[in-house]
Amino acid sequence: MTGPILNNKKKNKSKYIIIAIVSIVLLIAIIVIATIVNDPKKETEEQSKPNEAIEQNIDKEKQETEEEVSIDNKQEQQDEPTTPVEEDPVQETEQPKTNEGNTTVGGYIEGQPEPTEPTYIDGVLIANKKHPLPSNFAPGENKEARAAFEDMAQDAKAAGFELVAFSTYRSYEYQETLYNNYVSRDGKENADRYSARPGYSEHQTGLAFDIGEKGKEDLWLTSEFGETAAGKWLVENAHKYGFILRYPEGKENITGYMYESWHFRYLGVELATKVKASNLTLEEYLGI
Ligand SMILES: [Zn+2]
Known part of the structure; x- marks a missing residue:
């Protein structure tokens, strides 16, 4: 067991x-x-x-x-822009401060293809809403225009105003960035009211100078600048140095832009003097 x-x-x-x-x-x-x-x-x-x-x-x-x-x-x-010290003043350029709603007049030709060459009419380089510039057109700031501005600024100083060119040449790419930012913020329709589309800004020519007075930055990019002694001095004297007030008041339908008391275009003394004497915009003077 x-x-x-x-x-x-x-x-x-x-x-x-x-x-x-x-x-x-x-x-x-x-x-x-x-x-x-x-x-x-x-x-x-x-x-x-x-x-x-x-x-x-x-x-x-x-x-x-x-x-x-x-x-x-x-x-x-x-009616005031950002002071350029905080941000690139360019960002605020072309923003209308008044007369909202007129800006679509004299607007773009929808679906217009990008040109291969810049447009010259009677030897004058044109950049407006009907005549865009090629995206690869990148001349930089025009040296002759810069020298003319410095001459003008010197004489203005003697007259009691210290002028500043706070925005001059802008590349296609930079304008593209600016414009796209405005479109994403405000929508295309609104952006077109105050910002040039890439290729359509006169600043891409290197011949456009946005001018203000030193010490009066709060008036930069405002219509009020045109009412200051410096603004008036510019309108009366800029042609002697080759510049014209490019977007005068009351000519929005022709230029496609709001009145911009600060935006001057270099044409050379001879042509600027003729345009000034004619009391016409550049578009009217050239018949375009
Ligand atoms: Zn400008």
């Missing part, structure tokens, strides 16, 4: 071992299942954190954009 008893004891021992192993396996299984069940939660929590961070960033950006827009709106309402 010893044999079977021993066998039974062995069998019992084996049973306990099997139960113990099964228990351990079950325990491990429970732990593993518990871990798997918990993990996705953790992942979700971890994932949600960056999302919150991104959302917060987006909110922040949105707020910043809204602030910028509200600042700009405020400026437009107040």
